[in-house]
Amino acid sequence: MYVASVDELRLKFPGTDTLLFEDVSVSFTKGEKVLLLGPSGCGKSTLLQVLSGIIPHSLDVPMKAKHVRIPDNWGYVFQDPDSQFCMPFVDEEIAFALENIGVPREQMKERIEQLLQAVDLSVPPHTNIHTLSGGMKQRLALASVLALEPDVLFLDEPTAMLDDEGTELIWKTVKRIAHDKTVIIVEHKIEHVLDFVDRIILFNDAGEIVADGETSTIFHMYKSFIASNGIWYPGVWEDYLQQKKKRATNEERQEIIRLHEFRGYRKKDVKIHVPKAQVQKGEWIAITGKNGAGKSTFLHALMKLIPTDGEYEVEGERLAQTKQLARKIAFVFQNPEFQFVTNSVWDELAYSLRLAKRGEQEITEKVEEMLKRFHLEAQRAQHPYQLSMGQKRRLSVAAAIIGGQQLLLLDEPTFGQDAKNTFALLELLESYREQGTTIMMVTHDEQIVNHFATRRWVIENGKLVREETVIMEEGEMRCEIGYSLS
């Protein structure tokens, strides 16, 4: 007997020309653990929403299906940890779910504690959700969904916004609590999921089912298809490194940044302290550390977006204002959307050049060059907000660096990006580095540190505590990379 199924589904988003799904049929039996895999934008999340009845009950999207079977009792965990709670405190959020299904008040306290224990969230129940990390928020989301006592769990990229540690904990939790439930998962980072699911359904760009079967069979038979669709599968880095070209090392030693007893403040408290550090031209420095250690604050201090003191020189100069620094340093924020100031990709790129009063012809040339280099030629007339995740990220980097700055600061630029876009971005950055641009990047990804950075700075409790040179492996093969971008 099927617990969830849809027959001959047709669905189209208003404003688009093509059907997202054309006669797609899929069904799930009780207790199955299923992974839906496919390129970004192929409609996997939409399918999850149809199967749970969110479409059309909560989200009005025109759809037609011969038959839809929605599970009697289901729970849905969303991607974004910041937009699935309606209450300010942990206990109130779980209570919200309990209230909805009419659990008597006297039992709530106990249930809340059980649920928090089940997802391994060891905080006092009355904790402000705002103070939790992304990983903890997602486990809270899981807890409040479990409060509904679901038979079927829909997980819609629950770890897309989490670092490695958070991701692992989420899946560990899911494995522990969901063994007797039907679980339907959409996920791009599949390393921790593969040994949990027993069935994979593979979609292509057009929203058609390419394959549907046992995990091991599908994963082996369609590995190249999976690889070409930007999915983070185990071994993706090894495969990528095989075809990555060898890095050109930069021999020239020229100092670009010098810091001595440099401090950054927020509300008069020292939030970042760098006793002594230097950066050479052409380096790629990975700034790592735990959540809340002060990595982003460090970048903000370098840009003088927060009050600072101590010695800080860029190319031998001491600059006091953000405006002056912005001429030498390009800054890319974590959320690209906040940086966009114009209404088209073209204008966005031209913006800094126009501000610097460059000639129209020079602007045109430069913008065209960037459009090509960052693979945004087809999107030149689009509004920046209409771009895909990967395109937005590339545009934000291109627009930041178009002024010809020699130093680039990036705050977790690969966050939430699929494998294809991550590699494409890293290679763009590497090409800049080879030309002498210096890169300082906050990241959680060990693989990026090991294979792209030249040095690692570790920040702990608001202090730069360690510098390590990253040893590059010998014997990396030189050949052109084959990641095409769209």
Added chain:
Amino acid sequence: MRLDIRYRETWLHQTNPTFKLLVMLSVFLLVLFVHNPNVLINLSLGLLLLFFFYTGYPMKHLVLFFLPFFVIFVSTASSMTFFGQGTTTWVRWGLVHITKESFFRGMHLGFRALSFALLGLLFSLTTRPVYLFYSLMQQLKVKPKYAYSFLAGVRLIPVMLEEFQTVQNALKVRGADEGGPVKKMKRYAVPLLSQSIRRAQRIAIAMEAKRFSEAKNRTFYYQIGVSRYDVIFLVTMIGLIGLSYYMASVFPYFPLTDVR
């Protein structure tokens, strides 16, 4: 950016929020129709006492909260005093014309503004929005649909403040923090609004995914009832008003009872 400030719970926090709201609204209305400045001054002083000693916040914060309203008090009082009309001239200096009548009216207006501000502060400092909406649902039978929408909205405020700061930084770095107010408005409004609208929609869907709209026999995590604190509150307020009138008639500050 965090908005939580540590405070101690006092009996004002324990009062039923709906009841507190209704009592405060009636005092508000009453203040509108008081024309005796002596009464108003007494009442303001009484409310000031409650504000400084029974809201449970550290004095430093209380002074900070109070400061903007004090400025309003001074500016309303002084502008009415300086420019109001009257017949008994005290001082005339260019445009400034202080008369006995304008002075009393100015004082009266200032204290009225002050007592409104104090009522608002007293309420908002001692009422958690969550309890208020639970109480509104339980005592006034407000539909959960509205109550929870407000609560979800309240949760978005600190997030928006954080985003505002990010946008501010991003614009600074890009050199886009200059230009006319309209242009600037647009630069802030577009990313902030588009982000909030999307977030609001996602939260709404997440709420429905937790069976919010299907709930038939909704239970409540917080049972907000009536307690002895409500009696204490009502008695205090009535006592305060009564005392204000009594003291005004026995020990008046000014020898007049109606500023009209």
